[in-house]
Amino acid sequence: MIKGLDIGYIRRFLQFAKPYKTWGLIGVAMLPLSIATNLLFPWLTIQIIDDYLSVGEYDGLPLLIGLMVGVVVVNYIADSCYSYFLRKTGQFTLFDIRMVLFGRILKLPRTYFDRTPTGVTLSRLTSDLEAISDSFVMGVLSMVRDLINTIALIILMLAIDWKLTLIVLTVFPPVLYITKLIRNKLRSMYQITRSALAKGTGYLQECLLGVKTVQLYGAEEEVERRYADYTQEFLHAQLKSNKYDAVLFSVITGVTTITIGLIIWYGSGKVVQEAVTLGVLIAFINNMEKVFVPLRDFTGQIAAIQRSFAAFDHIDELFQEPLEEDGRNLIGKNDLGDRLRTFESLEFRDVSFRYADDAPWVLRNVSFKLDKGHQLALVGTTGSGKSTILRLISKVYQDYEGSILLNGIELSSLSIEDAMHLFSLMQQDVYLFDESIAFNIGLGKPDIDREQIREAARYVYADGFIQTLPGGYDMELDGNGGNLSAGQTQLISFARAVAQGGQVIMLDEATSSVDSVTENLIQRAISRLFKDRTVIAIAHRLSTIRHSDTILVLDQGRVVEQGNHEQLLAQNGVYAGLLQQADDPDEAGEEVVLS
Numbered sequence: 158m159i160k161g162l163d164i165g166y167i168r169r170f171l172q173f174a175k176p177y178k179t180w181g182l183i184g185v186a187m188l189p190l191s192i193a194t195n196l197l198f199p200w201l202t203i204q205i206i207d208d209y210l211s212v213g214e215y216d217g218l219p220l221l222i223g224l225m226v227g228v229v230v231v232n233y234i235a236d237s238c239y240s241y242f243l244r245k246t247g248q249f250t251l252f253d254i255r256m257v258l259f260g261r262i263l264k265l266p267r268t269y270f271d272r273t274p275t276g277v278t279l280s281r282l283t284s285d286l287e288a289i290s291d292s293f294v295m296g297v298l299s300m301v302r303d304l305i306n307t308i309a310l311i312i313l314m315l316a317i318d319w320k321l322t323l324i325v326l327t328v329f330p331p332v333l334y335i336t337k338l339i340r341n342k343l344r345s346m347y348q349i350t351r352s353a354l355a356k357g358t359g360y361l362q363e364c365l366l367g368v369k370t371v372q373l374y375g376a377e378e379e380v381e382r383r384y385a386d387y388t389q390e391f392l393h394a395q396l397k398s399n400k401y402d403a404v405l406f407s408v409i410t411g412v413t414t415i416t417i418g419l420i421i422w423y424g425s426g427k428v429v430q431e432a433v434t435l436g437v438l439i440a441f442i443n444n445m446e447k448v449f450v451p452l453r454d455f456t457g458q459i460a461a462i463q464r465s466f467a468a469f470d471h472i473d474e475l476f477q478e479p480l481e482e483d484g485r486n487l488i489g490k491n492d493l494g495d496r497l498r499t500f501e502s503l504e505f506r507d508v509s510f511r512y513a514d515d516a517p518w519v520l521r522n523v524s525f526k527l528d529k530g531h532q533l534a535l536v537g538t539t540g541s542g543k544s545t546i547l548r549l550i551s552k553v554y555q556d557y558e559g560s561i562l563l564n565g566i567e568l569s570s571l572s573i574e575d576a577m578h579l580f581s582l583m584q585q586d587v588y589l590f591d592e593s594i595a596f597n598i599g600l601g602k603p604d605i606d607r608e609q610i611r612e613a614a615r616y617v618y619a620d621g622f623i624q625t626l627p628g629g630y631d632m633e634l635d636g637n638g639g640n641l642s643a644g645q646t647q648l649i650s651f652a653r654a655v656a657q658g659g660q661v662i663m664l665d666e667a668t669s670s671v672d673s674v675t676e677n678l679i680q681r682a683i684s685r686l687f688k689d690r691t692v693i694a695i696a697h698r699l700s701t702i703r704h705s706d707t708i709l710v711l712d713q714g715r716v717v718e719q720g721n722h723e724q725l726l727a728q729n730g731v732y733a734g735l736l737q738q739a740d741d742p743d744e745a746g747e748e749v750v751l752s
């Protein structure tokens with residue numbers, strides 16, 4: 158009956174529902190009560206009319222009417238509890254699924270994010286889970302209740318008067334057929350509505366992200382026109398489905414009225430012949446709505462449940478997506494002991510890497526060694542592989558060839574947590590949260606207190622400008638640090654790296670130009686780091702790297718030169734060439750930009 162039903166999905170879903178099974182069972186227990194009271198109502202109607210009102214007997218009538226009120230109240234309570242407890246079970250289950258899924262997403266490898274647009278992952282956690290909640294949980298709940306109620310009601314009607322019931326049943330097949338036809342139309346309309354909405358939302362997201370560019374280039378009208386196209390498509394699909402909905406509603410109302418007419422026509426003749434009692438006739442008329450409305454909703458519920466299978470499928474894909482550390486043979490904490498307490502050395506031995514199996518090699522046989530207290534600068538033209546080296550050290554990508562040894566231990570056999578506490582990264586494209594400056598430096602870690610945050614800021618010469626901002630360290634940032642200058646953003650990123658306490662600083666120096674005062678602070682901060690710390694830097698300015706112990710010159714993923722500033726100048730090779738390109742091969746060229 159339900160195409161594409163996969164019991165596996167449901168079983169996995171039910172695993173999550175296990176902790177809430179008591180609520181689920183209470184909800185299910187309400188079902189017999191709801192059905193029993195639903196059936197008692199027509200039965201009592203017949204008793205009241207035939208045994209009391211028709212024969213003018215009033216003794217005991219108040220008791221029956223009281224019973225009827227009681228039945229209605231119990232039916233109402235049973236129905237409410239059924240929905241309440243089962244929905245509650247569903248909501249808690251979905252909450253758990255959402256949290257587990259989010260935790261999983263955070264642990265997915267970078268390659269997943271490279272090949273999956275953000276919007277897709279976002280819709281898994283939002284619209285897909287909503288679809289399960291709305292279409293599956295609600296669809297199944299109402300379908301099960303309606304189905305059992307309708308069948309029970311028809312059995313009762315058959316038991317009371319099978320001929321009258323046959324009149325009702327003959328109307329069933331054409332009603333089901335017409336409903337199915339209209340539902341099919343509705344389904345395709347819903348699909349168009351959803352895809353129009355998804356396209357419109359995607360476009361909206363893109364526009365909001367790029368709103369500054371839109372305003373800068375005066376592209377508002379064009380963007381508005383395109384958005385209007387998407388929104389109109391959505392509106393038209395909605396209007397059409399509205400029309401079919403209205404038709405379906407009228408058909409069912411019309412069929413119910415016609416059936417009631419037929420029952421009155423046939424039944425009243427039988428009442429005159431005393432073959433059917435008046436009570437039975439009234440009870441039948443009374444029940445028509447209860448039979449036809451679920452019939453109207455039935456095909457819709459099936460469609461909703463089918464829709465939810467697509468969502469189950471999507472969510473299941475995320476559950477099947479291998480995690481970063483799945484299948485890797487990691488060294489346990491006990492075996493590791495103290496070997497990673499302090500940084501001693503990092504060595505690349507013949508490391509080659511490409512971003513995908515069918516992608517070109519980005520690093521080829523790269524070898525170098527960085528010892529504690531030393532500085533390594535990575536230099537090379539754009540796309541030569543500098544950032545890739547930092548990404549491999551940060552374990553953002555893991556499937557390298559060759560060997561990367563951290564304190565002599567293969568990096569791929571270490572968990573991110575064990576390896577990365579030794580490193581702090583100062584990124585070019587730093588992300589600042591919509592929180593205070595203090596939060597952004599300490600990243601909300603409870604073991605970093607306010608004094609340590611200030612100390613880190615002082616160390617990188619950021620304290621001065623932070624003090625002058627309104628609210629100082631408590632100033633709230635917004636829009637990824639939109640209320641700070643590019644240079645200030647860099648300094649906060651430096652303070653963040655220092656506050657995180659990594660023993661090796663990985664610096665990806667920004668190329669963006671900033672005002673000369675801030676530039677000066679940035680250069681002083683970098684010089685201080687180069688003097689005090691172990692550093693691996695992608696540096697663009699000669700002033701940054703000339704005092705490094707080792708400069709690694711990369712060209713198309715290969716190390717073409719290696720040595721200190723003087724040695725490389727003496728070689729008069731690529732490094733010297735890069736300096737010449739930067740127009741100032743001279744030692745005095747403090748502001749020379751290398752790439």
Ligand SMILES: Nc1ncnc2c1ncn2[C@@H]1O[C@H](COP(=O)(O)OP(=O)(O)OP(=O)(O)O)[C@@H](O)[C@H]1O
Pocket residue numbers: 271512516519537538539540541542543544545546752
């Ligand atoms: N996520 C990725 N997927 C596929 N290829 C990538 C990815 N990131 C980088 N590359 C490719 O790898 C090569 C090296 O890139 P990388 O970012 O390491 O260069 P870079 O030397 O740091 O350049 P720049 O100085 O411009 O930042 C480039 O050809 C780039 O196109």
